[in-house]
Amino acid sequence: MSALLLVALVLGLLVLRQPVVVILGAVTAYCYAVIGDGEIGWIIVDAWEAANRELLLSIPLYVLAGNIMSRGAMATRLIRVSQALTAPVPGGLAIATVLSCALFAAVSGSGTVTLLAIGAVMYPALVDAGYPRSFALGLLCAGGTLGIIIPPSIPLILYGVMTQTSVTGLFIAGIGPGLLLVTLLVAYSLARYGRIRTGAWQRQEIRAALKSGVWSLFMPVLILGGIYSGYFTATESAAVAVVYAVLVETLIHRQLGLRDLYAVTGETVRLLGALFPVLMLALSLNMFLTYEQLPETLVRSMSAWIDSPTMFLVLTNGLLLLVGCLVDIGSAILILAPLLQPLAVAQGIDPIH
Template sequence: MTWLVFIAVIVALILLRQRLVVILGVAAAMLYLLWGDGRLDYVVLDIWAAADKEVLLSIPLFILAGNIMAKGSIASRLIDVVRIGTSRIPGGLGIATVLSCAVFSAISGSSTVTLIAVGAIMYPALLNAGYSRSFALGLICAGGTLGIIIPPSIPLILYGVITETSIADLFIAGVGPALLLVLILSVYTLGVNWKAETSPVDWPALWDAGRKSIFAAFMPVLILGGIYSGYFTPTESAAVAVFYAALVEVFIHREMRLRDLEAVTYETAKTLGSLVPVLMLALSINTFMAFEQVPQNMVEAMSALVTSKTGFLLLSLGILLLFGCFMDISSAILILGPLLTPIAESYGIDPVHFGIIMIVNLEIGYLTPPLGLNLIIAMGAFREPFWTIAKAALPFILLLLLGLVITTFWPDLSLFLLR
């Protein structure tokens, strides 16, 4: 009876369209009141303990670095290089869009920042070059999703924090699947636009664009090289990213002023104001579940229903795809990560590999109605109807599903760099 009351309250809050922070706050309070020691101060203590995790500092810092680069010229300089370099290939501008999203994702760590920064430049360029509006919309929305799998990815950091998995290992494991998705999108673009007009590579222009983008191109080398070499922790690399982005944009490129940094910092703070409280409450719920051995009980129940690793993976894919349609990726990770990861480990699935599976799966949720975040962002950025964009994204959803299946059942794609 108590569980029915708990579920009824949570469902009522969802139907009333309450914010996730309210839903998680009520859930945490009810868990401790109904099944804990009845002390709400435990929630506060859990939040305090969660806030003491150093790695959490990397989240606001990477978001701030991405916002600085989106406001400055780093994005446009990198895009110029790949745009000129692919001009000789059929569908080269489309491939340049995919590569631009991949490169910018490696320095922003955010899907929405990638979509806005790259889309603002490449969407009109694709239309002017004769690409169909539907293809251009779908390609940019799909390319923007690369921001959540290519390190330094904010969702990968969230998964690492919530499941206590090495963030550095997750970053390394994300490289293989990210390259696979880039390849799939590029091959599709090449095939669809095989008869498109091409032009010779303008080598002087390419040299000039490369010269102008040298400081921008060094950004992913600095961040990822520092992490993979062990010289930086993820948190330290995030701090370096902010310092380097500000240094390049203000003093080298001179596309921003010092006063502009204040506005960018303010925008970042507003984003964090909605994310951090949710994360803290989710960690409190996780602490309660660990104390009450909820994951262990779920492992036993799941083992009785699903007897094989393949069966569990297929079931997990279905659950994650469903959640991705109705829940933003951060919320899905915070809720499902602590529940599914222990079960995955019981089937012999590496938690790092499962984290990549989860992120790639939820990545597709950015393109699925009714709450696909990239669809909503694109609707405002490109002034197109929501369902027009959703229809344009459909073939790219199928391509991402292909990448998901390969990533899921070929673990070495994620883990070969860790061995």
């Protein structure tokens, strides 16, 4: 009966078009009050205990670093390098767009920030070069998703936090799929609009672009190299990214002042203000589910229906496709990761997979 009322509560809130934070808050409160021992106050205690992790600091720091680069000159200089190197290639501007998204994703950790930073420059450039508006929008949206998989990735950090999985291992695992997606996007661009040319190689422009973009190009080397060498943790690398971006934009490029940094910080805080309440509630709900041994119960129940890893992966991909049409990736990870990860382990699938 309690489970049916919980489902009815969720469906009712969905019909009323309530935001994820309201739905998750109502579900968490219901679980503690009705299914648990009735002490709703434990929500705050459990949320604080679960969120008291150094790793969570990396999320706002990566977003702040990406916003600083977007507001300053580092993003545009990355784009200039990509354009200079791909100018003579048929469909070169589309390729430059994909490469710019990949490079920016490798330092910002956010698909949204990547899309905003690269899209503001490359969308009008693609349209002016003769690419259809629909293709330009599709390419930028697809390129923006590279920030989800190419490390350092905020969604990967969220998954690591919710499932107690090594974030460094997740970052390493994201390299191959990220490069594969870049290759597929480039191949599709060439197949569809490879006839569109944008110019010729100009040694002077290549030299100038590399010279102006050297500080931007060094940033992913510094961040990812520090993580993979073991010199930085994920949180330390995020702090280094912020300090590096501030120093480059204020002292070398001289594009940002104190007022600009204040404005960028305010934008970052407002953006994260929508994420962290959801994160706190999700962590509290995750602890409740662990107390009640729901993941173990779910594994025992689903084992009778899922008899192979292949079936599990097919069903999981179908579920994620459906959920992705309804909620953002961060909310989906916070809600589903603690439930799906034990099922994957029971099927012999590595949590990083």
